[in-house]
Amino acid sequence: MQIRQLTEEYSVSPQISLEDVQTLKDMGYKSIVCHRPDDEDPGQPSFDEIAAKAAELGLETAHIPVVGQIPADAVRAMVDALDELPKPMLGYCRSGNRSTVIYQQTLHLR
Numbered sequence: 374m375q376i377r378q379l380t381e382e383y384s385v386s387p388q389i390s391l392e393d394v395q396t397l398k399d400m401g402y403k404s405i406v407c408h409r410p411d412d413e414d415p416g417q418p419s420f421d422e423i424a425a426k427a428a429e430l431g432l433e434t435a436h437i438p439v440v441g442q443i444p445a446d447a448v449r450a451m452v453d454a455l456d457e458l459p460k461p462m463l464g465y466c467r468s469g470n471r472s473t474v475i476y477q478q479t480l481h482l483r
Contacts, residue, residue, distance in 0.1 A: 376400075377469060382460040385472040389465050391418055394426040403432060403459035406451070408466040408475060410438035433458050439471055448478045455479060 374393045378384040388409065389397070397405065405427055411419045424434040435454040439447045455462070455476075464472030 375469070376463065377473075379473065379476060382462060383455070383476055384461065384463050385469040385476070386463060386465045387469050388414075388417055388467055389423065389463075391422060391426050394423060394430060394432065397463055398430045398432055402461050402463050404434065404454075404462045405432055406435045406437060406454050406458070406462060406464045406472070408437055408439050408464060408471045410440060413440075413467065437475070439466075439475060443471070443475050443478060448475060448482065451475050452479045452482050 374386055374389060374396065376384050376386045389405070394405070405423065407420045407423060409417065420436045424436070427434045435450070435458060437447050437450045437454065464476060466472045
């Protein structure tokens with residue numbers, strides 16, 4: 374897992390595994406946001422699988438899947454997640470890029 378910290382409260386990474394959820398908890402993360410649609414790639418864990426493991430460990434989650442151009446409603450959902458979920462937060466997608474771009478798009482709305 375390659376985590377890139379953008380701020381003290383928000384970091385991004387490529388796709389996480391179910392095992393990574395425990396590591397994220399151990400690292401002090403309090404919430405996880407997924408920016409991938411389910412079944413984007415064969416074999417990726419579904420959001421429901423990640424969310425179930427996170428809930429088992431006391432982490433909160435949000436699913437804001439985006440593909441291509443990030444729509445305004447997804448940016449608004451990300452603003453809500455940033456306002457409502459506990460920090461520090463990890464956003465993930467296939468490479469970490471969507472999770473970075475959507476965060477950058479929230480900066481003028483917060």
